[in-house]
Amino acid sequence: MLLQIVLLFAGLAGLYYGAEWLVGGASRFARSFHIKPVVIGLTIVAFGTSAPELVTSITAGIKHLSDIAMGNVIGSNIANIGLILGLSALVRPLTIDMKLLYREMPIMVGISFLLYFMGWDGTLSRTEGGILCGGIVMYTFYVYRVALKETNAIVHEYEEFLEPKNTNNKNNIFLILIGLGALLGGAHFLVHAAIYIAKVIGISELVIGLTVIAVGTSLPELATSMVAAIRKESDISVGNVLGSNIFNILAVLGISSIIQPLSINTTSLVVDMPVMLFFSIFLIPLITWKFVLTREQGVFLLMGYGIYVLWLLK
Numbered sequence: 001m002l003l004q005i006v007l008l009f010a011g012l013a014g015l016y017y018g019a020e021w022l023v024g025g026a027s028r029f030a031r032s033f034h035i036k037p038v039v040i041g042l043t044i045v046a047f048g049t050s051a052p053e054l055v056t057s058i059t060a061g062i063k064h065l066s067d068i069a070m071g072n073v074i075g076s077n078i079a080n081i082g083l084i085l086g087l088s089a090l091v092r093p094l095t096i097d098m099k100l101l102y103r104e105m106p107i108m109v110g111i112s113f114l115l116y117f118m119g120w121d122g123t124l125s126r127t128e129g130g131i132l133c134g135g136i137v138m139y140t141f142y143v144y145r146v147a148l149k150e151t152n153a154i155v156h157e158y159e160e161f162l163e164p165k166n167t168n169n170k171n172n173i174f175l176i177l178i179g180l181g182a183l184l185g186g187a188h189f190l191v192h193a194a195i196y197i198a199k200v201i202g203i204s205e206l207v208i209g210l211t212v213i214a215v216g217t218s219l220p221e222l223a224t225s226m227v228a229a230i231r232k233e234s235d236i237s238v239g240n241v242l243g244s245n246i247f248n249i250l251a252v253l254g255i256s257s258i259i260q261p262l263s264i265n266t267t268s269l270v271v272d273m274p275v276m277l278f279f280s281i282f283l284i285p286l287i288t289w290k291f292v293l294t295r296e297q298g299v300f301l302l303m304g305y306g307i308y309v310l311w312l313l314k
Helices: 001-029 037-048 053-064 066-089 097-122 126-147 152-161 170-200 205-218 219-230 234-259 267-289 297-311
Strands: none
Touching: 001 037, 001 053, 001 170, 001 205, 001 219, 037 126, 037 152, 037 234, 053 066, 053 170, 053 205, 053 219, 053 234, 066 170, 066 205, 066 219, 066 234, 066 267, 066 297, 097 126, 097 234, 097 267, 126 234, 152 234, 170 205, 205 219, 205 267, 205 297, 219 234, 267 297
8 A cells, every 4th residue: 555655646746747847848849939928828838737637537548447537637627726726816816817818718618518418428439539639729729819919918927937948959859758758657657556545445436536636637737827826927827727627628538538438427427527517617707707816716716626525535
C-alpha cells in the first residue's frame, strides 16, 4: 500500500511538472514565431494545462477503464469551477473584462449538454468522438479570430503573464519532449496506483476518477488560475478554467473515444453529469450579474464542491 501511495504522488508530480514544461516550452516556441501572447494564452496555455486530463483519460481508455476516463473529465470540470474558481476568488475577487469569456460560458454549457445527450445510450462512440474533435478544431479557430480583436488592456495582461520569448528553440523543443514524457509516465503511475487504492479502501473506479484523479489532473489549472488571481489578472484566471473545461469535453473525450469507445456509467448520467451541468449553468449568472466573482461567491462555489465530494465519499 505504501508503494502505491508513493506511485500516486509520483504520478501527480509527473503530471504537474510535465504540464508545466510542456506549456512553458510550447508557449516560448510559439512566441519565437511572433504569435501574439493573447492567442497563446487562450489556446496553448488553456489547452496545455489540460494535457494531464488528456493523457490520463487516453491511458485509462486504452486499459478499458472507462469509469476513470469519464470520471476524470467530469470531475475535473466540476473541480475547475467549484474548487479552482472558488479558491481563486478567495485570493482576490475576479473582475471580468474580456468579452470572449462571456461567449465561452454558453459554449461550455452547450457542449456539456451535447456530451450528456451523446452519452444517454451508455456509450461514447468513435463517431461521437469524431464530432467532438471537429468541435475543438472549430472552437480553436474561433478563439484565434476573436483573440486578435481583444482590447489593448487584455493583450497587455497576457504579455505580462507569459514568460519572455526564447529564440533558442532547441531548448524549447527539449522542454516539450520532456514534458510529454513526464505526462505519459505520470498518467501511468497515477492510474495504476489509483485503481489499487480504490480497491483497498472499497470505493469504485468512478469515484476515484471523479475525486483523486480529477483533482490531481487539475493541478496545472489550479496553479495557473491562482497565480493569475494573485497578479490581479482575473481574465486569465477565469479564461484558463473555461478553456480547460471546453478542451476536456471536446478534445480529451473526443480523442479518447476515437482511440477506444468509452462506456458511460448510469450513475454518471443520473448524478455526475447533471452536477457538471449545474455548475456550468450557474456560473453564467454568477459572473455576468456584476461582472465580478466575489469572495462570498467563491465560498459558495467551494461549499457546493465540498458537498458534492462528501456525497461521493459517503
